[in-house]
Amino acid sequence: MLTLTLACAAYDRTRPLIDGRVAIEGVALRATTLHPEAAFARAKAAEFDLTELSLSGYLRSLDAGNPAYVALPVFPSRAFRHSGIYVHAGKGIRSPSDLRGRIIGTPDYKTTANVWIRAFLDHDHGVQPREMQWVEAAMEAGEPGPAAATAIPGVPIRALPDRDLSAMLARGDIDAVIGAKVPSSFGPGRDAVVRLFPDSQGVEQDYYRRTGFFPIMHLLGLRRQLHERHPWLAEAVCQGFEAARRMALQDIRDVCQLAATLPWVAAEYQRTVDLMGEDYWPYGLDANRELLRAFARYHFQQGLSGRQHDPGDWLAPANFSSNRITTRPA
Known part of the structure; x- marks a missing residue:
């Protein structure tokens, strides 16, 4: 059992990992909830094993070569701007x-x-x-x-x-x-x-x-040394975050007890699904490849990276179709 530290915001889609309702197979997780800007700042010193990262910041780090974190296709923050x-x-x-x-x-x-x-x-x-x-x-x-x-x-x-x-x-x-x-x-x-x-x-x-773009803001980083030492770890982490995401969506759909402090949260969820489909916040490279390619192109065109970084070159491969997920009672 590996003990890993995590820094991320307490989103509904990460909270099941933070509070222990979802576990990562083979991992004992010690989570610290931070505002994303604080997580980004502390990631510069590679303080945590897993951390929320800026998408733009990660692409900039690729120009310097061999960043401290390997990017995983987990996207805890998205927003239209x-x-x-x-x-x-x-x-x-x-x-x-x-x-x-x-x-x-x-x-x-x-x-x-x-x-x-x-x-x-x-x-x-x-x-x-x-x-x-x-x-x-x-x-x-x-x-x-x-x-x-x-x-x-x-x-x-x-x-x-x-x-x-x-x-x-x-x-x-x-x-x-x-x-x-x-x-x-x-x-x-x-x-x-x-x-x-x-x-x-x-x-x-x-x-x-x-x-068809729901813009990605942040991704998840895994300490590079851990990724190289434990080849199974990236997929296990992705599976855990996927389970937490599914749990968050299930909570939103539950009208017996509202997951958010909003009276019509279930109706807003349905309006979102009507426009964007059931899987409107997907993880994984395949579901986000064209969006990430577009962002990499914009990043390069705007002078923020030295070359256009194709996401297949810098995102760690992970299979999101497996059901190897561990959940624990709340």
């Missing part, structure tokens, strides 16, 4: 094309969310990153700012380490903010900041219908 563009209401920005020539703020140009946002701005609306002026700064006052600006050839990016984007956007010092975080200057009673796409859910659903 059309809702992640916030604009100043008084700047006349009504459509993506209005972003040309504007000052766009983001906490970190390199994040996975930003790669997806820039990709749909470019491929769906013809607005390329080099047509905007970029600033990197903390989203909120008191948060750490960038030590230096991200360097991308042909794209103007500057760092403002002592400023915060939320206040800058509200004042009109910048024109827009993009990213995964919601600026505090957006919300009820705060009229200076609005979303570029007011019906972002409708836009995201249309994006899914056209592309």
